[in-house]
Amino acid sequence: MWKKIVPVIFIFYIFVLLQNSFFNHFSLFGVAPNLVFTLFFLLVFFSPSKLEVILLAVIAGFFIDIFSYTYVGPSIILLIILSILLKKVLSSLKNTAESYPFIYFLPLFVIFLLAYILLKDLYLYFLDPNKMVINLSLNIIYSLVYSSIFATAFFFIYKRWLKFTK
Amino acid sequence: MNAISKFSINKKKRNWPKFLIILGAILLFLIILNIFVSPVRNYFFTISSAIQKTFWTAGTSSSGLISSLLKSGSLTKENEDLKKQNQNLLYQVAFLQSIEQGNRAQSDVSISCQNTGFQFVMAGVIGLDKDILSIGKGSVDGVSIGMPVINQQNVLVGKVFKVYKNFSDIMLISNKNSVINVKVQQQNIASEIIIVNPDGTTTTSTDPAPETVEIAGVIRGSGALSAYLDLIPVNSEINSDDVLVTSSLEKSFPKDLLVGKITQNIKNDQKPFQQAKISLFFDVKNADNVFVITNYKKDN
Numbered sequence: 001m002w003k004k005i006v007p008v009i010f011i012f013y014i015f016v017l018l019q020n021s022f023f024n025h026f027s028l029f030g031v032a033p034n035l036v037f038t039l040f041f042l043l044v045f046f047s048p049s050k051l052e053v054i055l056l057a058v059i060a061g062f063f064i065d066i067f068s069y070t071y072v073g074p075s076i077i078l079l080i081i082l083s084i085l086l087k088k089v090l091s092s093l094k095n096t097a098e099s100y101p102f103i104y105f106l107p108l109f110v111i112f113l114l115a116y117i118l119l120k121d122l123y124l125y126f127l128d129p130n131k132m133v134i135n136l137s138l139n140i141i142y143s144l145v146y147s148s149i150f151a152t153a154f155f156f157i158y159k160r161w162l163k164f165t166k
Numbered sequence: 167m168n169a170i171s172k173f174s175i176n177k178k179k180r181n182w183p184k185f186l187i188i189l190g191a192i193l194l195f196l197i198i199l200n201i202f203v204s205p206v207r208n209y210f211f212t213i214s215s216a217i218q219k220t221f222w223t224a225g226t227s228s229s230g231l232i233s234s235l236l237k238s239g240s241l242t243k244e245n246e247d248l249k250k251q252n253q254n255l256l257y258q259v260a261f262l263q264s265i266e267q268g269n270r271a272q273s274d275v276s277i278s279c280q281n282t283g284f285q286f287v288m289a290g291v292i293g294l295d296k297d298i299l300s301i302g303k304g305s306v307d308g309v310s311i312g313m314p315v316i317n318q319q320n321v322l323v324g325k326v327f328k329v330y331k332n333f334s335d336i337m338l339i340s341n342k343n344s345v346i347n348v349k350v351q352q353q354n355i356a357s358e359i360i361i362v363n364p365d366g367t368t369t370t371s372t373d374p375a376p377e378t379v380e381i382a383g384v385i386r387g388s389g390a391l392s393a394y395l396d397l398i399p400v401n402s403e404i405n406s407d408d409v410l411v412t413s414s415l416e417k418s419f420p421k422d423l424l425v426g427k428i429t430q431n432i433k434n435d436q437k438p439f440q441q442a443k444i445s446l447f448f449d450v451k452n453a454d455n456v457f458v459i460t461n462y463k464k465d466n
Contacts, residue, residue: 013214017214017217017218017221017293018221020218020293020294020295020300021218021219021221021222021225021292021293021294022221022222022224022225023225024222024225024293024294024450024451025222025225025226025228025229025451026225026229027390027391027451029390030340030389030390030391030392031390032294054188054192058192066206066207066210067210067211067293067295068295068296068298069295069298069327069328069335071200071203072196072199072200072203072206073196073199073200076192076196077196080192130343131343132342132343133342133343134342137388137389137390139389139390142390
Protein backbone atom coordinates (compact mmCIF):
# COMPACT_ATOMS: atom_id res chain seq x y z
CA MET A 1 0.00 0.00 0.00
CA TRP A 2 2.73 2.51 0.99
CA LYS A 3 4.55 1.91 -2.31
CA LYS A 4 1.37 2.95 -4.08
CA ILE A 5 0.77 6.05 -1.93
CA VAL A 6 3.89 8.01 -2.93
CA PRO A 7 3.10 8.07 -6.69
CA VAL A 8 -0.56 8.72 -5.83
CA ILE A 9 0.44 11.85 -3.83
CA PHE A 10 2.49 13.05 -6.80
CA ILE A 11 -0.35 12.41 -9.27
CA PHE A 12 -2.87 14.21 -7.04
CA TYR A 13 -0.48 17.16 -6.81
CA ILE A 14 -0.06 17.36 -10.59
CA PHE A 15 -3.81 16.95 -11.10
CA VAL A 16 -4.70 19.78 -8.72
CA LEU A 17 -2.24 22.06 -10.53
CA LEU A 18 -3.67 21.05 -13.92
CA GLN A 19 -7.21 21.55 -12.67
CA ASN A 20 -6.50 25.03 -11.33
CA SER A 21 -4.47 26.25 -14.28
CA PHE A 22 -4.39 24.30 -17.56
CA PHE A 23 -7.97 23.01 -17.64
CA ASN A 24 -9.45 26.41 -16.85
CA HIS A 25 -8.61 27.28 -20.46
CA PHE A 26 -10.78 24.39 -21.62
CA SER A 27 -13.77 25.11 -19.42
CA LEU A 28 -17.24 24.12 -20.50
CA PHE A 29 -19.56 27.11 -19.94
CA GLY A 30 -17.04 28.41 -17.42
CA VAL A 31 -16.75 25.10 -15.55
CA ALA A 32 -13.49 23.14 -15.39
CA PRO A 33 -13.44 19.36 -14.80
CA ASN A 34 -12.91 18.20 -11.22
CA LEU A 35 -9.85 16.03 -11.90
CA VAL A 36 -8.88 15.47 -8.27
CA PHE A 37 -12.31 14.17 -7.29
CA THR A 38 -12.38 12.01 -10.44
CA LEU A 39 -9.04 10.39 -9.61
CA PHE A 40 -10.02 10.00 -5.96
CA PHE A 41 -13.29 8.29 -6.89
CA LEU A 42 -11.57 5.95 -9.33
CA LEU A 43 -8.94 4.87 -6.80
CA VAL A 44 -11.51 4.40 -4.03
CA PHE A 45 -13.75 2.46 -6.40
CA PHE A 46 -11.03 -0.10 -7.07
CA SER A 47 -9.33 -0.05 -3.67
CA PRO A 48 -9.91 -3.10 -1.45
CA SER A 49 -8.42 -1.63 1.75
CA LYS A 50 -10.42 0.60 4.12
CA LEU A 51 -7.30 2.25 5.50
CA GLU A 52 -6.11 3.02 1.98
CA VAL A 53 -9.50 4.57 1.17
CA ILE A 54 -9.26 6.92 4.16
CA LEU A 55 -5.68 7.80 3.25
CA LEU A 56 -6.75 8.60 -0.32
CA ALA A 57 -9.52 10.84 1.02
CA VAL A 58 -7.03 12.69 3.25
CA ILE A 59 -4.55 13.20 0.37
CA ALA A 60 -7.16 14.28 -2.20
CA GLY A 61 -8.99 16.52 0.30
CA PHE A 62 -5.74 18.09 1.45
CA PHE A 63 -4.75 19.09 -2.08
CA ILE A 64 -8.22 20.42 -2.90
CA ASP A 65 -8.30 22.53 0.28
CA ILE A 66 -4.73 23.79 0.19
CA PHE A 67 -5.20 25.15 -3.33
CA SER A 68 -8.52 26.81 -2.51
CA TYR A 69 -9.42 29.74 -0.28
CA THR A 70 -11.23 27.90 2.52
CA TYR A 71 -9.96 26.28 5.69
CA VAL A 72 -8.07 23.03 5.28
CA GLY A 73 -10.44 20.28 6.32
CA PRO A 74 -13.90 20.43 4.73
CA SER A 75 -12.91 18.48 1.62
CA ILE A 76 -10.94 15.95 3.68
CA ILE A 77 -13.93 15.27 5.94
CA LEU A 78 -16.40 15.19 3.04
CA LEU A 79 -14.22 12.80 1.04
CA ILE A 80 -13.75 10.49 4.05
CA ILE A 81 -17.53 10.33 4.52
CA LEU A 82 -18.15 9.79 0.80
CA SER A 83 -15.44 7.12 0.52
CA ILE A 84 -16.86 5.14 3.46
CA LEU A 85 -20.32 5.48 1.93
CA LEU A 86 -19.04 4.35 -1.47
CA LYS A 87 -17.40 1.30 0.04
CA LYS A 88 -20.69 0.41 1.78
CA VAL A 89 -22.57 0.77 -1.51
CA LEU A 90 -20.01 -1.33 -3.37
CA SER A 91 -20.04 -4.08 -0.73
CA SER A 92 -23.81 -4.24 -1.03
CA LEU A 93 -23.40 -4.84 -4.77
CA LYS A 94 -21.57 -8.07 -3.88
CA ASN A 95 -19.05 -7.99 -6.67
CA THR A 96 -15.31 -8.38 -6.62
CA ALA A 97 -13.48 -5.12 -7.13
CA GLU A 98 -12.17 -5.90 -10.57
CA SER A 99 -15.44 -7.20 -11.91
CA TYR A 100 -17.27 -3.94 -11.32
CA PRO A 101 -18.62 -2.97 -14.68
CA PHE A 102 -18.76 0.51 -16.09
CA ILE A 103 -22.54 0.64 -15.63
CA TYR A 104 -21.94 0.73 -11.84
CA PHE A 105 -19.07 3.14 -12.04
CA LEU A 106 -20.57 6.01 -14.01
CA PRO A 107 -23.91 6.43 -12.19
CA LEU A 108 -22.17 6.14 -8.82
CA PHE A 109 -19.59 8.70 -9.93
CA VAL A 110 -22.30 11.17 -10.94
CA ILE A 111 -24.24 10.66 -7.68
CA PHE A 112 -21.15 11.02 -5.48
CA LEU A 113 -19.83 14.05 -7.35
CA LEU A 114 -23.23 15.71 -7.07
CA ALA A 115 -23.30 14.93 -3.34
CA TYR A 116 -19.79 16.35 -2.97
CA ILE A 117 -20.65 19.57 -4.83
CA LEU A 118 -23.85 20.13 -2.84
CA LEU A 119 -22.29 19.31 0.54
CA LYS A 120 -19.31 21.56 -0.20
CA ASP A 121 -21.67 24.39 -1.20
CA LEU A 122 -23.62 23.90 2.04
CA TYR A 123 -20.37 24.03 4.02
CA LEU A 124 -19.25 27.19 2.20
CA TYR A 125 -22.57 28.88 2.90
CA PHE A 126 -23.18 27.87 6.50
CA LEU A 127 -19.77 27.24 8.03
CA ASP A 128 -17.15 29.09 6.00
CA PRO A 129 -16.34 32.59 7.28
CA ASN A 130 -16.63 33.96 3.71
CA LYS A 131 -20.27 32.78 3.47
CA MET A 132 -20.19 31.92 -0.22
CA VAL A 133 -23.60 32.21 -1.85
CA ILE A 134 -25.23 28.95 -2.98
CA ASN A 135 -26.43 29.21 -6.53
CA LEU A 136 -28.01 26.05 -7.84
CA SER A 137 -27.73 26.43 -11.57
CA LEU A 138 -26.96 24.58 -14.78
CA ASN A 139 -23.27 24.89 -13.92
CA ILE A 140 -23.62 21.84 -11.66
CA ILE A 141 -24.88 19.79 -14.62
CA TYR A 142 -22.05 21.05 -16.82
CA SER A 143 -19.59 20.11 -14.09
CA LEU A 144 -21.09 16.60 -13.81
CA VAL A 145 -21.04 16.06 -17.56
CA TYR A 146 -17.53 17.40 -18.05
CA SER A 147 -16.06 15.44 -15.13
CA SER A 148 -17.90 12.29 -16.28
CA ILE A 149 -16.08 12.43 -19.62
CA PHE A 150 -12.76 12.36 -17.77
CA ALA A 151 -14.02 9.70 -15.35
CA THR A 152 -14.96 7.47 -18.30
CA ALA A 153 -11.52 7.85 -19.85
CA PHE A 154 -9.77 7.28 -16.51
CA PHE A 155 -11.89 4.17 -15.82
CA PHE A 156 -10.82 2.41 -19.02
CA ILE A 157 -7.18 3.53 -18.73
CA TYR A 158 -7.03 2.33 -15.11
CA LYS A 159 -8.66 -1.04 -15.94
CA ARG A 160 -6.17 -1.56 -18.76
CA TRP A 161 -3.33 -0.60 -16.44
CA LEU A 162 -4.57 -3.08 -13.79
CA LYS A 163 -4.61 -5.84 -16.42
CA PHE A 164 -1.15 -4.82 -17.61
CA THR A 165 0.38 -4.85 -14.11
CA LYS A 166 -1.07 -8.33 -13.46
CA MET B 167 -23.85 -20.04 15.37
CA ASN B 168 -24.06 -18.16 18.66
CA ALA B 169 -20.31 -18.18 18.94
CA ILE B 170 -19.94 -16.80 15.42
CA SER B 171 -22.33 -13.92 16.08
CA LYS B 172 -20.56 -13.14 19.37
CA PHE B 173 -17.27 -13.13 17.52
CA SER B 174 -18.51 -10.72 14.87
CA ILE B 175 -19.94 -8.36 17.51
CA ASN B 176 -16.63 -8.45 19.35
CA LYS B 177 -14.80 -7.72 16.12
CA LYS B 178 -17.06 -4.72 15.46
CA LYS B 179 -16.52 -3.55 19.05
CA ARG B 180 -12.78 -3.89 18.59
CA ASN B 181 -12.95 -1.77 15.42
CA TRP B 182 -14.48 1.21 17.22
CA PRO B 183 -11.38 2.32 19.19
CA LYS B 184 -9.28 1.97 16.03
CA PHE B 185 -11.77 4.10 14.11
CA LEU B 186 -11.89 6.73 16.87
CA ILE B 187 -8.08 6.89 17.03
CA ILE B 188 -7.88 7.48 13.26
CA LEU B 189 -10.66 10.10 13.44
CA GLY B 190 -8.96 11.82 16.38
CA ALA B 191 -5.61 11.81 14.56
CA ILE B 192 -7.20 13.35 11.45
CA LEU B 193 -8.97 16.04 13.50
CA LEU B 194 -5.78 16.86 15.38
CA PHE B 195 -3.90 17.05 12.08
CA LEU B 196 -6.54 19.43 10.68
CA ILE B 197 -6.51 21.68 13.77
CA ILE B 198 -2.71 21.97 13.68
CA LEU B 199 -2.77 22.52 9.92
CA ASN B 200 -5.35 25.31 10.21
CA ILE B 201 -3.28 27.12 12.84
CA PHE B 202 -0.42 27.30 10.34
CA VAL B 203 -2.58 27.44 7.21
CA SER B 204 -1.19 30.75 5.95
CA PRO B 205 2.52 29.78 5.85
CA VAL B 206 1.65 26.24 4.67
CA ARG B 207 -0.46 27.56 1.81
CA ASN B 208 2.16 30.16 0.95
CA TYR B 209 4.83 27.44 0.91
CA PHE B 210 2.76 25.23 -1.41
CA PHE B 211 2.04 28.12 -3.77
CA THR B 212 5.67 29.22 -3.76
CA ILE B 213 6.97 25.78 -4.70
CA SER B 214 4.15 25.26 -7.20
CA SER B 215 3.98 28.70 -8.80
CA ALA B 216 6.56 27.93 -11.48
CA ILE B 217 4.82 24.70 -12.55
CA GLN B 218 1.39 26.32 -12.28
CA LYS B 219 2.47 29.30 -14.35
CA THR B 220 3.84 26.89 -16.98
CA PHE B 221 0.53 25.01 -17.03
CA TRP B 222 -1.39 28.29 -17.23
CA THR B 223 0.71 29.53 -20.16
CA ALA B 224 0.46 26.12 -21.84
CA GLY B 225 -3.32 26.32 -21.41
CA THR B 226 -3.46 29.80 -22.90
CA SER B 227 -1.39 28.87 -25.94
CA SER B 228 -2.99 25.46 -26.54
CA SER B 229 -6.54 26.78 -26.16
CA GLY B 230 -5.61 29.57 -28.57
CA LEU B 231 -4.13 27.00 -30.93
CA ILE B 232 -7.19 24.78 -30.79
CA SER B 233 -9.58 27.67 -31.27
CA SER B 234 -7.51 28.96 -34.18
CA LEU B 235 -7.57 25.47 -35.70
CA LEU B 236 -11.30 25.27 -35.21
CA LYS B 237 -11.79 28.68 -36.69
CA SER B 238 -9.44 29.75 -39.39
CA GLY B 239 -5.86 30.94 -39.47
CA SER B 240 -5.30 34.38 -38.08
CA LEU B 241 -8.93 35.13 -37.28
CA THR B 242 -8.51 34.46 -33.56
CA LYS B 243 -5.52 36.72 -33.17
CA GLU B 244 -7.14 39.42 -35.23
CA ASN B 245 -10.28 39.10 -33.17
CA GLU B 246 -8.27 39.38 -29.95
CA ASP B 247 -6.52 42.49 -31.22
CA LEU B 248 -9.83 44.01 -32.27
CA LYS B 249 -11.33 43.16 -28.88
CA LYS B 250 -8.45 44.90 -27.14
CA GLN B 251 -8.75 47.91 -29.43
CA ASN B 252 -12.49 47.94 -28.88
CA GLN B 253 -12.05 47.83 -25.11
CA ASN B 254 -9.60 50.72 -25.33
CA LEU B 255 -12.05 52.70 -27.44
CA LEU B 256 -14.92 51.89 -25.12
CA TYR B 257 -12.83 53.10 -22.23
CA GLN B 258 -12.22 56.32 -24.09
CA VAL B 259 -15.94 56.68 -24.81
CA ALA B 260 -16.77 56.12 -21.15
CA PHE B 261 -14.07 58.57 -20.24
CA LEU B 262 -15.41 61.24 -22.61
CA GLN B 263 -19.01 60.73 -21.55
CA SER B 264 -18.01 61.25 -17.96
CA ILE B 265 -16.36 64.54 -18.90
CA GLU B 266 -19.35 65.66 -20.92
CA GLN B 267 -21.93 64.98 -18.30
CA GLY B 268 -20.38 66.14 -15.10
CA ASN B 269 -18.71 69.28 -14.11
CA ARG B 270 -15.77 69.44 -16.52
CA ALA B 271 -13.30 70.89 -14.04
CA GLN B 272 -14.22 68.44 -11.31
CA SER B 273 -14.06 65.54 -13.72
CA ASP B 274 -10.68 66.64 -14.96
CA VAL B 275 -9.33 66.67 -11.43
CA SER B 276 -10.75 63.29 -10.51
CA ILE B 277 -9.76 61.71 -13.81
CA SER B 278 -6.26 63.05 -13.65
CA CYS B 279 -6.09 61.64 -10.14
CA GLN B 280 -7.28 58.33 -11.50
CA ASN B 281 -4.88 58.38 -14.40
CA THR B 282 -1.79 59.59 -12.68
CA GLY B 283 -2.33 59.04 -9.00
CA PHE B 284 -2.68 55.30 -8.95
CA GLN B 285 0.17 52.98 -8.30
CA PHE B 286 0.05 49.51 -9.75
CA VAL B 287 1.63 46.18 -8.97
CA MET B 288 1.76 43.91 -11.98
CA ALA B 289 1.12 40.28 -11.10
CA GLY B 290 1.16 37.10 -13.13
CA VAL B 291 -1.93 34.90 -13.07
CA ILE B 292 -1.14 31.42 -11.79
CA GLY B 293 -4.44 29.70 -11.14
CA LEU B 294 -8.20 29.83 -10.91
CA ASP B 295 -10.59 28.04 -8.57
CA LYS B 296 -14.31 28.83 -8.58
CA ASP B 297 -14.03 32.49 -9.62
CA ILE B 298 -11.10 33.08 -7.30
CA LEU B 299 -7.99 33.97 -9.26
CA SER B 300 -4.53 33.34 -7.80
CA ILE B 301 -1.77 35.80 -8.60
CA GLY B 302 1.93 35.65 -7.88
CA LYS B 303 2.20 38.77 -5.73
CA GLY B 304 1.51 39.02 -2.02
CA SER B 305 1.98 41.09 1.10
CA VAL B 306 5.73 41.47 0.50
CA ASP B 307 4.89 43.27 -2.76
CA GLY B 308 2.48 45.67 -1.07
CA VAL B 309 -0.76 43.87 -1.90
CA SER B 310 -3.46 43.93 0.76
CA ILE B 311 -7.09 42.87 1.12
CA GLY B 312 -9.72 44.93 -0.73
CA MET B 313 -7.42 46.42 -3.37
CA PRO B 314 -9.00 46.74 -6.84
CA VAL B 315 -7.56 44.67 -9.68
CA ILE B 316 -7.73 45.64 -13.35
CA ASN B 317 -6.12 44.54 -16.61
CA GLN B 318 -4.06 46.63 -19.00
CA GLN B 319 -7.18 47.83 -20.85
CA ASN B 320 -8.65 49.30 -17.64
CA VAL B 321 -11.15 46.48 -17.44
CA LEU B 322 -12.22 45.58 -13.91
CA VAL B 323 -11.10 42.12 -12.83
CA GLY B 324 -12.11 42.03 -9.16
CA LYS B 325 -10.65 42.78 -5.77
CA VAL B 326 -8.04 41.23 -3.53
CA PHE B 327 -9.76 38.70 -1.30
CA LYS B 328 -6.94 36.98 0.57
CA VAL B 329 -3.29 37.85 0.87
CA TYR B 330 -0.40 35.56 1.69
CA LYS B 331 3.27 36.39 1.79
CA ASN B 332 4.08 35.71 -1.87
CA PHE B 333 0.71 35.37 -3.56
CA SER B 334 -2.88 36.57 -3.32
CA ASP B 335 -6.40 35.46 -4.16
CA ILE B 336 -8.58 37.78 -6.24
CA MET B 337 -12.35 37.55 -6.03
CA LEU B 338 -13.48 37.98 -9.62
CA ILE B 339 -16.55 40.10 -10.33
CA SER B 340 -18.16 36.88 -11.57
CA ASN B 341 -17.90 35.33 -8.08
CA LYS B 342 -21.29 34.61 -6.52
CA ASN B 343 -20.44 36.86 -3.58
CA SER B 344 -19.52 39.83 -5.75
CA VAL B 345 -21.93 42.76 -6.07
CA ILE B 346 -20.75 46.02 -7.60
CA ASN B 347 -22.44 49.30 -8.42
CA VAL B 348 -22.32 50.14 -12.09
CA LYS B 349 -23.83 52.61 -14.51
CA VAL B 350 -25.17 51.71 -17.91
CA GLN B 351 -23.75 53.98 -20.55
CA GLN B 352 -25.93 54.05 -23.60
CA GLN B 353 -24.21 54.71 -26.85
CA ASN B 354 -25.31 56.63 -29.93
CA ILE B 355 -28.44 58.06 -28.43
CA ALA B 356 -29.17 60.66 -31.02
CA SER B 357 -32.34 62.33 -29.87
CA GLU B 358 -34.63 63.62 -32.57
CA ILE B 359 -35.86 67.20 -32.35
CA ILE B 360 -39.20 68.02 -33.92
CA ILE B 361 -39.27 71.58 -35.20
CA VAL B 362 -42.62 73.18 -35.98
CA ASN B 363 -42.20 75.55 -38.91
CA PRO B 364 -44.13 78.86 -39.19
CA ASP B 365 -46.24 77.36 -41.98
CA GLY B 366 -47.39 74.58 -39.66
CA THR B 367 -45.30 71.82 -41.19
CA THR B 368 -42.87 69.90 -39.04
CA THR B 369 -39.33 68.88 -39.71
CA THR B 370 -37.18 66.56 -37.67
CA SER B 371 -33.52 66.94 -37.06
CA THR B 372 -30.99 65.07 -34.99
CA ASP B 373 -29.66 66.72 -31.89
CA PRO B 374 -26.01 67.51 -32.65
CA ALA B 375 -25.02 67.01 -29.02
CA PRO B 376 -27.00 63.99 -27.90
CA GLU B 377 -27.61 63.70 -24.21
CA THR B 378 -26.05 60.63 -22.71
CA VAL B 379 -28.22 58.69 -20.33
CA GLU B 380 -26.68 56.96 -17.37
CA ILE B 381 -28.66 54.35 -15.54
CA ALA B 382 -27.57 52.98 -12.20
CA GLY B 383 -27.61 49.25 -11.51
CA VAL B 384 -25.63 46.48 -9.90
CA ILE B 385 -23.70 43.57 -11.32
CA ARG B 386 -24.04 40.33 -9.42
CA GLY B 387 -21.72 37.44 -10.04
CA SER B 388 -23.40 34.20 -10.95
CA GLY B 389 -20.33 31.94 -10.84
CA ALA B 390 -18.56 30.08 -13.64
CA LEU B 391 -17.06 33.32 -14.98
CA SER B 392 -20.42 34.93 -15.66
CA ALA B 393 -22.48 37.70 -14.11
CA TYR B 394 -25.76 39.54 -14.66
CA LEU B 395 -27.06 43.06 -14.38
CA ASP B 396 -29.69 43.68 -11.72
CA LEU B 397 -31.73 46.44 -10.04
CA ILE B 398 -32.33 48.49 -13.18
CA PRO B 399 -35.51 50.55 -12.71
CA VAL B 400 -38.38 49.25 -14.88
CA ASN B 401 -38.90 52.61 -16.50
CA SER B 402 -35.30 52.75 -17.75
CA GLU B 403 -34.62 51.72 -21.31
CA ILE B 404 -31.58 49.48 -21.66
CA ASN B 405 -30.39 47.90 -24.88
CA SER B 406 -28.00 45.25 -26.10
CA ASP B 407 -24.41 46.48 -26.45
CA ASP B 408 -24.87 49.16 -23.79
CA VAL B 409 -21.59 49.46 -21.93
CA LEU B 410 -21.32 49.00 -18.16
CA VAL B 411 -18.75 50.93 -16.14
CA THR B 412 -18.17 51.22 -12.42
CA SER B 413 -20.18 54.05 -10.90
CA SER B 414 -19.10 56.69 -8.44
CA LEU B 415 -21.41 55.02 -5.89
CA GLU B 416 -19.03 52.10 -5.85
CA LYS B 417 -16.55 52.64 -3.04
CA SER B 418 -14.43 49.53 -3.56
CA PHE B 419 -13.35 50.44 -7.09
CA PRO B 420 -12.39 53.61 -8.94
CA LYS B 421 -15.19 54.91 -11.13
CA ASP B 422 -15.44 54.52 -14.91
CA LEU B 423 -13.63 51.22 -15.13
CA LEU B 424 -14.98 49.03 -17.91
CA VAL B 425 -16.93 46.02 -16.71
CA GLY B 426 -18.93 44.54 -19.57
CA LYS B 427 -21.77 45.04 -21.98
CA ILE B 428 -25.42 44.05 -22.08
CA THR B 429 -26.24 41.07 -24.28
CA GLN B 430 -29.91 40.52 -23.49
CA ASN B 431 -32.52 42.43 -21.56
CA ILE B 432 -34.77 40.39 -19.24
CA LYS B 433 -37.91 42.32 -18.43
CA ASN B 434 -40.43 40.82 -16.05
CA ASP B 435 -43.51 42.91 -15.27
CA GLN B 436 -43.95 41.17 -11.93
CA LYS B 437 -40.57 42.32 -10.70
CA PRO B 438 -39.89 45.87 -9.54
CA PHE B 439 -36.53 45.91 -11.33
CA GLN B 440 -35.17 44.78 -14.67
CA GLN B 441 -32.33 42.35 -15.13
CA ALA B 442 -30.06 41.75 -18.10
CA LYS B 443 -27.61 39.16 -19.30
CA ILE B 444 -24.17 40.63 -19.72
CA SER B 445 -20.87 39.68 -21.22
CA LEU B 446 -17.87 40.59 -19.06
CA PHE B 447 -14.95 42.28 -20.80
CA PHE B 448 -12.35 40.51 -18.67
CA ASP B 449 -11.45 37.22 -20.29
CA VAL B 450 -9.67 35.13 -17.71
CA LYS B 451 -8.57 32.56 -20.29
CA ASN B 452 -6.40 35.10 -22.06
CA ALA B 453 -5.14 36.83 -18.96
CA ASP B 454 -1.47 36.45 -18.24
CA ASN B 455 -1.01 39.51 -16.06
CA VAL B 456 -3.26 41.74 -14.00
CA PHE B 457 -2.63 45.01 -12.17
CA VAL B 458 -3.39 45.61 -8.49
CA ILE B 459 -4.09 49.25 -7.63
CA THR B 460 -2.21 49.62 -4.39
CA ASN B 461 -3.09 53.15 -3.35
CA TYR B 462 -6.83 53.29 -3.94
CA LYS B 463 -8.62 53.66 -0.65
CA LYS B 464 -12.29 53.01 -0.04
CA ASP B 465 -12.75 56.59 1.12
CA ASN B 466 -11.48 58.09 -2.16
